[in-house]
Amino acid sequence: MAIVLPKSKNWNNEIKNNNAIPIIYAGSTSEIYFLIQEVSEELEGFINTGNTDADELHVFKEEQEQAMSSEWSKIGLTVTYRNQKISFMHHDVTVIYPQISNTTTGIKISLLPWFMLPGRPYPIFTYLYAIWHYHSTGKKSQKESAAAAGKLFGIPSFNKSTVSRSIKAMEGMIDLAGIDTALPVTEPVLPTNEELLKYVPKILNGITTIEDIKEQYGEEVKRLPAPVNGGGSVQRALSDIPVEYSVVIKKSAPVSRGRGDKRKRPARPCGKGKKLNQQPIVFVGSAQIKKTCLGFIDTCRRLVLNSAITYHTYLN
Numbered sequence: 001m002a003i004v005l006p007k008s009k010n011w012n013n014e015i016k017n018n019n020a021i022p023i024i025y026a027g028s029t030s031e032i033y034f035l036i037q038e039v040s041e042e043l044e045g046f047i048n049t050g051n052t053d054a055d056e057l058h059v060f061k062e063e064q065e066q067a068m069s070s071e072w073s074k075i076g077l078t079v080t081y082r083n084q085k086i087s088f089m090h091h092d093v094t095v096i097y098p099q100i101s102n103t104t105t106g107i108k109i110s111l112l113p114w115f116m117l118p119g120r121p122y123p124i125f126t127y128l129y130a131i132w133h134y135h136s137t138g139k140k141s142q143k144e145s146a147a148a149a150g151k152l153f154g155i156p157s158f159n160k161s162t163v164s165r166s167i168k169a170m171e172g173m174i175d176l177a178g179i180d181t182a183l184p185v186t187e188p189v190l191p192t193n194e195e196l197l198k199y200v201p202k203i204l205n206g207i208t209t210i211e212d213i214k215e216q217y218g219e220e221v222k223r224l225p226a227p228v229n230g231g232g233s234v235q236r237a238l239s240d241i242p243v244e245y246s247v248v249i250k251k252s253a254p255v256s257r258g259r260g261d262k263r264k265r266p267a268r269p270c271g272k273g274k275k276l277n278q279q280p281i282v283f284v285g286s287a288q289i290k291k292t293c294l295g296f297i298d299t300c301r302r303l304v305l306n307s308a309i310t311y312h313t314y315l316n
Helices: 013-017 041-049 062-074 124-136 142-152 160-177 193-197 199-204 210-221 232-237 286-310
Strands: 023-026 031-036 056-058 078-088 091-102 107-113
Touching: 031 193, 031 199, 031 286, 041 056, 041 091, 041 286, 062 078, 062 091, 091 199, 107 199, 124 142, 124 160, 124 232, 124 286, 142 160, 142 286, 160 232, 193 199
Parallel strands: 031 107, 056 091
Antiparallel strands: 023 031, 078 091, 091 107
16 A cells, blocks of 8 residues: 655655655655656556557566666666556556566566555556546445446446445545645646656665665555544545546436326235346446546546655555
């Protein structure tokens, strides 16, 4: 689980003075995450269209990976490549990203695409949409919110138990960060990849041990607290998301009672009758689904990067 860094502290003065770095520290490991917005054309195309013939996609172009690896190896850092499978638009794709380590200290920096949560099978916008949909529709039904997210992002297996866990996780994250206002959906001002990656050796050579970080940030690196406000802050934090994105499920038509059959019938024994047929969920048309999908992904990108810049934590 990602940890919130105190806004008054950071690893060094350069990072402290640069408020545009989307950097996250994972408290359960000695790992730091840089969120990358400028991903390879193939990976960006997959997220924007859901189409790909590849089983594996890299975060960076091959020539960029080789140049980075060569430069960091020359100064004694170790570069390895990690992979994680994500499901999106009826595809299972393995995303390959670099991890740079200082083998002396054990500190690692992973360069993750902005939409990927470590260890999670779906892109972050899937979880965020389900959480937001549930709150924006008046907490009507976690099952419907899961169905809406699954339909929007081509993940039929997305279910309400995932929505429930995600809501609880986000409540804890927002409470810990002290977020009491709407998260901005404005376009974040970010350094280029070239500028951002200059911080990798500076950070890895500036931290002695992971225990130094734990001592500096105290109890915050050990655990997340339980939610304290019943989730009201979630709705507030996500309130700037355009409300029209919640319209994925068609409203059910009222059931016509008519005159019906008024003959008296004996009472049916409890539990022995047939279960009532549930109304099937009907979705809006494919054109509206596509428009909503693209619009929400772009909104989520801005939310995620702004959160990483301001609070140094994932929206999960």
